[in-house]
Amino acid sequence: MTTVTSSEFDRAIALGPDGPDAPGRYTGELGAGWQIGGGINGGLLLAVAANALRQELPGHPDPVSISGYYLSTSRPGPLTVQTEVIRRGRGLSNATASLGQLDEDGRPVERLRVVAGYTDLAALDGEVRTSAVPPQLPPPEQCVGREHMPMPITPDLALLERFELRLDPATVGWAVGQPSMNGRLQGWFRLADGREPDPLSLLLVADALPPVTYDLGFPGWAPTVELTVHLRAVPAKGWLRVSHGTRNLAGGYFEEDCEIWDDAGRLVAQSRQLARVPRQA
């Protein structure tokens, strides 16, 4: 489960068994470098839980569908993941996971509950008849990266240093007080340390862009209630194109639909999250 690597992401999702008396239970650590907006990034948490489930499902290493319900804000520090295999199938298996920490009083508190269907993405066959088209983006060097950010990276923005994210200039007006009001952000993504994408890192990427609400004139953090990711293929090496948007901000909630395209032009992941509209100051 631990790998000999200097990859930040692999260190972040690394798990150890919680002892012989706790089958299906794993321990790990959430690093301060994965904080954003007051908590640990939701996609990273989902990837940690997914890594635990992968250990329990040999032959089916990859989620084809994984749903996470976020219950309380995660903090830097130790974590546990308790897994339960629900069903082992021929082409698909199902399992659930509960990621928890200890709160400030040392009491166990659940952070994330996950249910998933796992398969071997590399073994999927069947024709590819994708009718969706990738987002049209200027080349990465013409997109907006961290070097253009006017403010320093403070600890509550530490997540941004894990990414090489280059946003389409047409979708960063919000950063200078001019949101486009389309509710869409898109750009190029790769991990800052050069680690190539794989199924588990796609779960992180599905929650890596700034919230779509920035582009609707709502600054502030938008807590995730639920996130479901469909992984549809093993991604090729190289840049990912990521685009997300919302069409139904209402009643204090909004949905955020994300698509991730790999360097070979495959739509490798689709996700939707439900999040709370940021509180107005």
Add this chain to the structure above:
Amino acid sequence: MTTVTSSEFDRAIALGPDGPDAPGRYTGELGAGWQIGGGINGGLLLAVAANALRQELPGHPDPVSISGYYLSTSRPGPLTVQTEVIRRGRGLSNATASLGQLDEDGRPVERLRVVAGYTDLAALDGEVRTSAVPPQLPPPEQCVGREHMPMPITPDLALLERFELRLDPATVGWAVGQPSMNGRLQGWFRLADGREPDPLSLLLVADALPPVTYDLGFPGWAPTVELTVHLRAVPAKGWLRVSHGTRNLAGGYFEEDCEIWDDAGRLVAQSRQLARVPRQA
């Protein structure tokens, strides 16, 4: 939990407690009238589980987000739902449910595992800034209903008699061997016995249309792997407009995105399911 009503849907989701020694556990019955394509309709199953969770979460009667993972095909006959409350919050609570039956050998088998976030949809405030637009449909009387179907309703199509579904003529070419190849179906929906829509019936409606794969030239049933529904408002009385489509049929799976609009023009529900492409004969 049982209501004095002749509504087919309310009878279908009705539950009783499984005795004082089984807290959080309910019993019900899946009727043969809800069969389609060899099993019980997935939306109906989700609504049964959702009804159980509603009993456990007073003050938060409605799912704002609910995810179901389908594990084995459900059959007419008795069912149980075991619930677990994960967290009771002020505006949002979370719970999980496991719907099961006994197989032909009398052994318990799980049919559906559900995780959800519940709230009081009628109490949601916050502006409505929906940018999505409802599907343009001909009036119901100009759409295609059951009276136009060339074949009789056999037991494996019994579900169709529960619905008054009137499909946009532009999206029924598949019924005469001419799928449009857009991968989209849409139309008007109400329950055949006139019961008005409410949050739980929207879960049924999210899985009520024929599979989008019919419109891509794939006849045959498309089993649901996972279905997540976001309920965003209490629906107004009257007709619902339902539209669903796919953009990523690949590797033996496809996603099916559904939107449900009420008679007041609100986008009351959005859902996405992952399903298996029908096996080619």
